Amino acid sequence: MLTLNKYLENFKDITVELTNKLKEEDYDAVDSLMEQRQNIIDNIDKLNYKKQDFTNICKELSLLEYNEELEKTIKEKRAVIKEELSKLVINKSANSSYNRKFYSNSVIFSKKI
Numbered sequence: 001m002l003t004l005n006k007y008l009e010n011f012k013d014i015t016v017e018l019t020n021k022l023k024e025e026d027y028d029a030v031d032s033l034m035e036q037r038q039n040i041i042d043n044i045d046k047l048n049y050k051k052q053d054f055t056n057i058c059k060e061l062s063l064l065e066y067n068e069e070l071e072k073t074i075k076e077k078r079a080v081i082k083e084e085l086s087k088l089v090i091n092k093s094a095n096s097s098y099n100r101k102f103y104s105n106s107v108i109f110s111k112k113i
Contacts, residue, residue: 004049008057011040015066022073 018033058064 004044004047004053005057007040007044007047008054008061008063011037011044012061012063012066014040015063015070019066019070019073022070022077025077 014033014037018030018037021027021029021033
């Protein structure tokens, strides 16, 4: 059970670091941290352990709370980014509409006078 405990401690550390990186908006580091997290999950799946041992270690390390905090942070950042994208779409639409009206009423000659 020593290896399971070690993997879960690493999982917790990466989860905390991932949450901090998201709060700092350091999105470049997020991808590698998520990859590390997935590798730990894959390694845990290969181990032989009892479900009760896993549950006890998770409770001891408060993994569920850290994971919930990570999910909450991801949802908040997703909402902010979605709102920013929506504003960009509105601005782009307004600009293209303005430009279309401007050029449709003007007459442009290509011949030299």
